[in-house]
Amino acid sequence: MQKGITIMNAFKLFLITFLSIGVIISFLGFFLPKTPIFYSPLILKEDFIQINLNKIFQSNTILPTTQNAPTLKWLTLKAIYNTTDGGFIIVEKNKKSIFLNINDSIDGYKLIKILPTKAIFQKGNKTFILEFKKTKSKTFYNQSTTYTTQISKNTIKEYKKDLTKIWNNIAIARIRGGYKITYIKKGSIFEKIGLKKGDIITHINGTRLTNDAKAWHIYNNIEKYQNLTITIKRGNQTKVIEYEIY
């Protein structure tokens, strides 16, 4: 009988303690955060300007042939700045410098296309070329040197699937201001598309690479791009390499 009472008392004590502790812990829980934290991944502005209007409106336009096209002798081509959305040139006329964008005209000659080393003008049905004048000097100064390379989507997909393939051929290190190429395998695709050891990649498609998140965002969405513009610092020069993805 006494044992039974002792067990009963122990059980009552167990129950009271159990419920009391339960209440205390539940009360303390009210001081903890009530809602979760959700992170929204970075959305870069460039995602909304990937539609290249120039390409859409010019898609039906057949560019005239420039073979044997006459040159505009009274103009001097001083500089070319070529970008995915057109760019501009600087010409000199009567010792005066003039900026021309795509579709701008000078003396009735309309600028229709900018290439890495020449500009194409049109007047009526005729095509005219303006190239850099050949100089005796070996040094050649360009405000911005632009190269265009074509690269297939399949190649990009192939490399994106297998990171080892990338890391076997190129090594990059994060530095202040961008990413420095510390190694490029000879004969690799990265060498073929114009990159060199020591290049510092500062921008891709106008986006300054200030952190890893931006670089990863571009990498993860690379298949969506039709064009890629990579700005690199090579020695003292800034170069823009343009890739057309077909």
Add this chain to the structure above:
Amino acid sequence: MKKVIAIITAFYLASVIFLPKERLFFLAQNYLKKENIYINTTPSEDISLNLKESEIFINGIKTASIKESKIYLFFLFNKTILKDIKTIKYKISSITLTNSIISPFEIDIKGEAKSFSLNGKIDLKTRTIKVYFLNLKDNFLKRVLKKDAKGYYYYERF
């Protein structure tokens, strides 16, 4: 004596059952936010804390996704089971983290993937993590990891 056992047992059971696991998880999220680590997930709790379809972002980069996580907090013995983990390059079928009152400052890690298995420890006193990659077949990892007599391992201070 019986009263003492009754009180201790009641205290232990109440702590385990009434522990606000979800809210403690939210508290952990707030702490990780300061380190720029985010976990997007849907938590629920019963005897364990369950996290479904979790995504882990570190410094803005989606580093891993975990299909299912179960966290058992029993104070004397704690266990976390992670299933179907996908990182940027690898898929790991499961990782188990265990901690007991026998070694309260150590967390054992065990995991399984196609091209390796994991066996390691997190030392909370020295703030280090050391994980061995056993039966490693991946050549890329072999170049990236360090090596000693036991095999290839990953070592980090935090």
